Amino acid sequence: MTSWINWFVALKGNEIFCRVDDSFIQDSFNLTGLNSQFSYYEQAMLIILDMENDVEDEEVNESIDDRIEAEAESLYGFIHARFIITPRGLYMMYQKYINGEFGICPRVGCHGQYVLPTGSTDVPNAMSVRFYCPGCNELYTPSQRRYDSIDGAFFGTTFAHLFFLTYPDLLLNARQIAQPYVPRVFGFKLHKNAHRLTVEAGHKDLNTKPPTSALQPNEANENEA
Numbered sequence: 001m002t003s004w005i006n007w008f009v010a011l012k013g014n015e016i017f018c019r020v021d022d023s024f025i026q027d028s029f030n031l032t033g034l035n036s037q038f039s040y041y042e043q044a045m046l047i048i049l050d051m052e053n054d055v056e057d058e059e060v061n062e063s064i065d066d067r068i069e070a071e072a073e074s075l076y077g078f079i080h081a082r083f084i085i086t087p088r089g090l091y092m093m094y095q096k097y098i099n100g101e102f103g104i105c106p107r108v109g110c111h112g113q114y115v116l117p118t119g120s121t122d123v124p125n126a127m128s129v130r131f132y133c134p135g136c137n138e139l140y141t142p143s144q145r146r147y148d149s150i151d152g153a154f155f156g157t158t159f160a161h162l163f164f165l166t167y168p169d170l171l172l173n174a175r176q177i178a179q180p181y182v183p184r185v186f187g188f189k190l191h192k193n194a195h196r197l198t199v200e201a202g203h204k205d206l207n208t209k210p211p212t213s214a215l216q217p218n219e220a221n222e223n224e225a
């Protein structure tokens with residue numbers, strides 16, 4: 001029989017969660033403070049650990065069952081946020097990262113750089129999960145709808161950056177590959193104050209060309225860079 005955790009991490013969208021070790025969940029030290037945030041903490045914990053009583057009880061209120069199940073999923077998320085910043089959790093996320101299980105950066109200049117799930121806040125239910133690219137150092141909202149309902153707090157704001165402190169070569173390699181985007185007009189790079197210079201030159205409409213001061217000879221630009 002599939003364990004509850006294996007079932008949960010196999011759900012569509014939940015592939016970005018790692019499988020938290022039973023031993024981590026069973027160590028109450030790791031869960032300090034979580035019980036006060038749940039109405040059915042004990043029951044939710046029993047579901048996560050496959051220890052719930054399977055005896056069918058016609059009297060059990062179905063809506064309460066649903067609520068306990070929802071709390072189990074949320075509790076697992078909070079435990080997950082704590083687990084993935086431990087050495088073991090970081091390693092398990094490393095395995096998923098190098099397999100590309102979190103997807104790639106949508107930015108052209110990052111050339112398919114792998115990204116990491118992250119929270120833009122640690123406050124629960126405030127923001128869904130985002131993805132961090134180590135190449136361009138940016139956060140992205142995932143385009144796949146299946147991540148819309150995943151709380152960013154289940155990954156947290158620390159994880160991605162502790163990850164790259166733990167595996168710094170991954171970040172350094174990503175930064176080497178990522179290329180900044182360089183805008184060009186008629187083949188010329190833009191002066192760093194191009195838009196201000198254009199405004200100052202009184203450029204108003206599409207019928208006149210922008211002032212040449214806004215454009216930089218390519219060679220001069222290469223030297224600046």
Ligand SMILES: [Zn+2]
Pocket residue numbers: 105106107110113133134135136137138178
């Ligand atoms: Zn990127």
